[in-house]
Amino acid sequence: MQQINKTVSFTAGGLILLFVALAALFTEPFGSRVSEMQAFVVGNFGWFYVLVVAGFLLFVLWLFFSPYGAIKLGHDDDEPEFSYPSWFAMLFSAGMGIGLLFYGVAEPMLHFSNPRVGEAGTPDAAREAMNLAFLHWGLHAWAIYIVVGLSLGYFAYRQDLPLTIRSALYPLLGDRIRGWPGHVVDIIAIFGTLFGIATSLGLGVMQINAGFAYLGLLDVGLSQQIVLIAVITVVATASAASGVGRGIRRLSELNMLAGVLLLAFVFLLGPTVFLLSTLVESIGRYLWTLPYTSFRTLPYAGAEWQASWTMFYWGWWISWAPFVGMFIARVSRGRTIREFIGGVLFAPVALTMLWFIVFGETAIHMEMFEGGGMAAAVADSVPTALFVMLDRLPLSTITSAIATLMVVTFFVTSADSGAMVIDIIGSGGDQDPPIATRIFWALLSGVVAAVLLLVGGLQALQTAAVTTALPFALVMVLMCVGLVLSLRSERKVDPGRRTARVTAGTPAPAAETADDGDWRQGLAAMLGRRSGQAAVPPGAGAARRNVARFIADDVVPALRDVAEELERNGRVVEIDASSFSAGIAVLRNGQEEFSYAIRARAYHPMSFAFSGIEKDDEPWQTRAEVILRGGLHKQLPQERMNRRAIRHDFVREYGKWVGW
Structure with missing residues (x-):
């Protein structure tokens, strides 16, 4: 077992603790600064987010069709450790988390009832609502994950470098990745990952609170949410400390099964034919408008809408990229680059689209054709959107309890697994890092989530994702450059050497x-x-x-x-x-x-x-x-x-x- 990289871990941990202390001591001033920071980042760098995220999608598509697609993430005689069904299921589990449960109903309904342009509640508003949901959760999100996962898998398994972010910059930095340049890269990755996880935990606890309130177990309030964060973070930390990873894994498997069953339940008992029709039309509209929406910056309409939606998502996905990227890299050794991109880009996106159609379009159908009420309920409380929709279907108490339990489980596994990824980065790529530091990062994730709720709620969560992702977006651009340089060098190597x-x-x-x-x-x-x-x-x-x-x-x-x-x-x-x-x-x-x-x-x-x-x-x-x-x-x-x-x-x- 390696020792932790004290420079990376102590610097990143110290700066995050400083953030926590300042936010706790100066809550109101800190909250106002958070709003100013979001406006500054989006106003001055919104174009950069749009450009680089569109560039990541074009980059992975180019790699997919290029001759480099035949190169393996590993040595030439390495074979995949997982069958295609198992691999696809794990990719889905990596993407199906708290976010889908939180926004599956809420986002389409919010766009439908408060459209960016046009009249609310119309068929055009419904079409645009689903198009925006597909944009924010579709190909762009998984292209971001692919850039990090592909770079980690290639340099770790084919070039035999440590499984950490700095290794992807070896073609640019050389041996300097072991010095301060490499330390800075890993510190940025830890910042982005921790605040991305904290954002998800904050959203999750808001929905857990709403679910318990629907079941009559707990009132909705900030103090209740802080208590829930504390309790569930302790559970996640106990998991990290006790090494009960196998039990958590089984719980995750059951959680994914519950998600599939909930999806099938709503599909079969909801407006099934309507859902199938909207699925076909929405996919066509998404693909048709993709070139324009990929580069849309809205310079004539102001940055407020962009800050709350597209910029937030691009920042959230980028901050999550080290976590999800490392996960998909670890389960993809032995795959070719073409297999990796094809599987990661298309399989989870297809399931995500199905999720939004089933939950989002069911809610829109209820609003348009079944007496309404959904739009007002979502506007009143975004975290309750899922439960309000389930309440209109049979067995609502059971399905709401299952949904709440799913969010709790995703909370625990995200905190546990996220702490593991941060610990690996902070230990220089050691995949068996010290338990003590893993406990520290698990606790810190919960603390940061609680602090963000205190200083500004949902807006603070969005700001944290957008702001901390900015420097890591620059790192990802360099990762693309380093990957291309290394792939070009493959042509100089005799293919018969292995x-x-x-x-x-x-x-x-x-x-x-x-x-x-x-x-x-x-x-x-x-x-x-x-x-x-x-x-x-x-x-x-x-x-x-x-x-x-x-x-x-x-x-x-x-x-x-x-x-x-x-x-x-x-x-x-x-x-x-x-x-x-x-x-x-x-x-x-x-x-x-x-x-x-x-x-x-x-x-x-x-x-x-x-x-x-x-x-x-x-x-x-x-x-x-x-x-x-x-x-x-x-x-x-x-x-x-x-x-x-x-x-x-x-x-x-x-x-x-x-x-x-």
Whole structure:
């Protein structure tokens, strides 16, 4: 275990504690200064936020379509630890948090009842309301996360640098990342992360208070919210101190399941056909207007609306980027850049859009066609918006209780996991930092959230997000530059340095008897079965060794047999093999005619809580895939996972490709 970086941790912690002390001693003057600060940042740097966030989206789209997309976040023979379903679920869990529960109903209704332009309560206002919600929660937000997550994953897993923000600037700073320039970068990242988490905690406790009030358990008030912050922060701190990460992870899994069930409940019992119609239209409108809205600064209308909405969101996402970026980097090792961007950019965005359609459009439908009342309720109290909408549906007491419990759980896991990320940054990338400092950051997150509520409520939360994100936005621009510089250097490296080349005449790594005996044992080990009985589930190391054994003992010999036969028939053949995959390319007249590869993977089971991701106390799973020319994939059935069957499968697919 490494020691903490005292320069980074003490400086960041000391400055944040100074902020807390000044806010507590001079609450009213501090509150007025907060308002002035927000006006200054938005008035002078609003254009910069709009420009850089639009630039981040263009940057990740360019990377997705560029040749760099084939580069892995890891070494060339690294394979992903999570299957696609598990990976997508974890990406959704990273984005589905307190914010969606707080704003899922409130934001569309606020835009609908108080539109930026035009008349309130009209169909045009409803369309624009959902378009703005999609803008604020859609592609731009996840592009911000991708910039940080991609940089962290690339430099940590491919360049073997520490998993911390400063590593992404190595191409620009060199060894100076270990000195004061690197310290400053990490301090800025800690500031942004802590205030971003505090913003979420502040929003969350306002909604928890509203939920308890709806259930008749607690009145709404600032003192009640401070007490709730104290109680739930203590729970999160106890989680950090006791190491009950696995229990919190299970709670997170149940929380996500509850969210999906709540979504399905509202969709089925709400105006289902109306929701499907608005989903199709809203997606089309969002994509059609995206180029304009991405660069909209509203210079002729003043900055007030922009400060409360777009600027707040861009600042919030940027301040959250170190937290979410590190999470998605840790669960994405072994993915290619194209896989990473495609998965992170599109899967969570699709689910987020569905969430806003189901909750927001249900509320709008109630306002327009079911007697109204929603707009007035949301205007009266934004945190109660979700509960007012659920009250109009059956089983409202049960669904409101579930929603309140979800917010509580997100509060605990956000404080716990956020403290973990800050601690990793403050420990120079050590992924097992000291528990004592993790407790400190968890407590400090709750304290800052309480202070922000004291000095200005929702406006103070928005100001904290917008202001602290500004310096980290500059760091993110440098991260993009550093990533491009390092990716360009990939072209200067021999691609064969990590991949073994096997020619057709190379002796087979395994004997021919693998067709009848040895391959069965290797297969049984890979699948975790022997003699019809369940074996002890392997950990990461054992699973990967079984995968490598299967490739060496079964796949490579089968491809060698095929290559010898093809060469006798006038084809030129190349075989590429690494620890976890092997493939054959058939050349005809100097051009590739067909390719066939088998990739075996070891997957970690699904997990959600940040602190429990890399534990080896649960079984790993393995499977094999066939990759054909053109990128077509298919899973290799169990009965075809042997040397003889691989030969027959190759002939079958080759015949389909060339029309034999």
